[in-house]
Amino acid sequence: MKRVKFRLKLDEVLKEKGITQSKLSKLISIRQPTISDMCRNNRTEINIPIS
Numbered sequence: 045m046k047r048v049k050f051r052l053k054l055d056e057v058l059k060e061k062g063i064t065q066s067k068l069s070k071l072i073s074i075r076q077p078t079i080s081d082m083c084r085n086n087r088t089e090i091n092i093p094i095s
Contacts, residue, residue, distance in 0.1 A: 051085055052082055052083070052085055052087075054079070054082050054083050055083040055084075058083070065079045065080055065083065
């Protein structure tokens with residue numbers, strides 16, 4: 045499995061769209077602390093199933 049590195053700009057997109065981390069967390073069923081880590085680019089791994 046190939047690993048790809050990228051930088052998320054999630055914090056910028058949330059501000060543009062007027063969505064809070066808490067609201068996003070409820071919409072996509074991911075814990076708010078995980079969203080917070082993603083906004084700060086503190087996540088070293090994000091597992092997303094692709095079908």
